[in-house]
Amino acid sequence: MQEKMQDLIIEQIENDDLENAGQSIKEYCFQYGKDEFYYMASSDVLLANEEYDYVIELMNDALEDGIENDIVYERLGDAYFGLQDFESAIQNFKQCHLEQDDPNLMHTIYMIGLSYFHLQDYAHAISYFEDVLLENETPEVLYNCAVSYLCIGKVSRAMDYFEKLLDIDYLIEPICQELIFANYFDEADQIVQRTNMISKAFLSRIKADYLFSNQRLDEALPYILEALKEINSDALKYNLATIYEKNNEFDKANTLFHEIIENTELNDDKPFDFVLAHTDALKHLNISDFQYLYLLEPYVHDNCGAFTLLLKFALDHDLDDYQDYLINDVNHGEPESDSEYIFYMMILLDVHLEHKRYEIVVDLFDAIPLEYQSYFLTHKLKALYKLEDYESIIGMYDDVMPDGYNAIIILKACLKLERYSVSNRLFNDMLKADPEKVDGKTIFWEYVTDHVDSTFNLE
Numbered sequence: 001m002q003e004k005m006q007d008l009i010i011e012q013i014e015n016d017d018l019e020n021a022g023q024s025i026k027e028y029c030f031q032y033g034k035d036e037f038y039y040m041a042s043s044d045v046l047l048a049n050e051e052y053d054y055v056i057e058l059m060n061d062a063l064e065d066g067i068e069n070d071i072v073y074e075r076l077g078d079a080y081f082g083l084q085d086f087e088s089a090i091q092n093f094k095q096c097h098l099e100q101d102d103p104n105l106m107h108t109i110y111m112i113g114l115s116y117f118h119l120q121d122y123a124h125a126i127s128y129f130e131d132v133l134l135e136n137e138t139p140e141v142l143y144n145c146a147v148s149y150l151c152i153g154k155v156s157r158a159m160d161y162f163e164k165l166l167d168i169d170y171l172i173e174p175i176c177q178e179l180i181f182a183n184y185f186d187e188a189d190q191i192v193q194r195t196n197m198i199s200k201a202f203l204s205r206i207k208a209d210y211l212f213s214n215q216r217l218d219e220a221l222p223y224i225l226e227a228l229k230e231i232n233s234d235a236l237k238y239n240l241a242t243i244y245e246k247n248n249e250f251d252k253a254n255t256l257f258h259e260i261i262e263n264t265e266l267n268d269d270k271p272f273d274f275v276l277a278h279t280d281a282l283k284h285l286n287i288s289d290f291q292y293l294y295l296l297e298p299y300v301h302d303n304c305g306a307f308t309l310l311l312k313f314a315l316d317h318d319l320d321d322y323q324d325y326l327i328n329d330v331n332h333g334e335p336e337s338d339s340e341y342i343f344y345m346m347i348l349l350d351v352h353l354e355h356k357r358y359e360i361v362v363d364l365f366d367a368i369p370l371e372y373q374s375y376f377l378t379h380k381l382k383a384l385y386k387l388e389d390y391e392s393i394i395g396m397y398d399d400v401m402p403d404g405y406n407a408i409i410i411l412k413a414c415l416k417l418e419r420y421s422v423s424n425r426l427f428n429d430m431l432k433a434d435p436e437k438v439d440g441k442t443i444f445w446e447y448v449t450d451h452v453d454s455t456f457n458l459e
Contacts, residue, residue: 002028006037013044021045036067043075047082055079070096074108077115086115106132110141122148139170146175150182159187163194172197173206180210201230208236217243232267234260238277241284257281264295271299275306279313288317300332307332308344315351323351342375349379358383374399381409390416397422402433404440408447415452 005028012021022045029038039062046055059076062068077093080086093112098105113128129145132138146161162175172195179188185207192203205227211220224240227233241256260281266274275296282288293310300307307330314322327348335341345368352360361383365376377400384393390413400406407430414423427448435441 002032005031006041009041013041013048016048018045018048034061034065036062039065039067040071040075047075047078050082052079052082055082070105070108074111077108077111081111081115084118086118089115103135106135113141114144117144117148120151122151126152137164139165139168143170143174147178150178150184155184155187159190162191166191166195173202176203176206177210180206199230201227205231205233205236208239212239212243217246233269233273234263234267234277234281235269235273238280241281245284254285257284261285261287261292266299271303272305272309275299275303275309279309282313283316288313288319290314290319290322293319293322297330300330302333304333304335304344305340308340308347311351312347315347315354320355323355327351338372342372345372345376349376353379353382356386358386362387378403378406378409381406385409385413388416390414394419394422397426401426402429402438402441404430404433404438404442404444407440407444411444411448411452 005024009021009024009028012018012024021041025038025041025045028041032038039058043055043058046052046058055075056079059072059079062072073092073095076095077089080089080092090112093108093115096105096108098109109128110132113125113132116122116125116128126145126148129141129148132141133145142161142165146158146165149155149158149161162179165175166172172191175191176188176198179185179191188203188206192198192200204223208220208223208227211217211223220239221243224236224243228236228240237256237260241253241260244250244253244256260277269277278296282292293313296306296310300310307326311323311326313319314326335344345364349361349364352358352364361379365373365380365383368376377396381393381396381400384390384396393410393413394417397410400410407426411423411426414420414426430438430441430444433441
């Protein structure tokens, strides 16, 4: 019976039926206790759900119960890697018996290399990647090993691995991007000439985007012009207009800005880049007509980043009705990355603060996953202050300090409640704060000088 339950749980996990697997594991634990299978199966489900803190807690419980093996340390390493604590990940991965000739250890060895890669310790990363490649030349390991060689300046070695990837029909675009981002333009040209898988114009666009994003505008100019011969891109036209504007060629710039907003077809742009080019062109032309924004809506329905750009434009230009329309009536996709989620929530909270919907701000903040809340603490503090919930503000002290902008709100709450012991602690903490590491230290003390009198009352 026990073996049948184990087989059922394994089948559920392999089929990604995680909800039922979790329920089956609970039933298994009730009948047979917390044995090794329980810990391993539970960690499988938790890792699949990216509940890394719980994996760490579970594996530490397993160790306390005397279950100590390579799988436990591998799971701990995977969990710390998921939390981007790469040093702890390496420490746990290295507890495994790596000296054994066991193909099951290849994942662990690769993850050690990947952890070093994220720590930008490329020499150590290469040593582990090479161990894996001796057993199996998988595209992912070849790629990361090539990039690592590139980062330490061993270009010919990197090119050897990139060419192996081309032999197995690996995508050429990311290879060219890595070479260009490392300033190896000639090597990128060499890759393109070898394969003919992308056009010269497309390669010019990658170079132009890289140079423009690094403020090397004059160097970007010829590549933009080359790319635009074949690529119909409003994003490229916007970058070109920006360069013209910087060079005081205002007529050329304005012509391009108008050309951008007269076009409503996506053509060769991604939705985010397209909407960004259009909203920025509108800003340059001092146009804030929300009727025009309706024409961009088809490109935000499946793209949260593009949606957020429209919402930000409406916020920046006081288009209150259009803000509400976007939030309440326009569907958009889920954020596809951490940065996109943070951008979306930042603007959404800004909108609700602007409209004095303070309870909504607090509720939205409380629903944000813990790992993201640090980005939005000031939003919650501002909302609580407007709600006159000064006690809750003071209760957030340890979460929000040290920070000069947050310190101002906490100080105001302390003075409202006459909590002078907390305000004294605040002054001491801000005196000790390193201005190079703490945002707003100078602004905090300027606020104190301008708004707090000698009797500790707000002026």
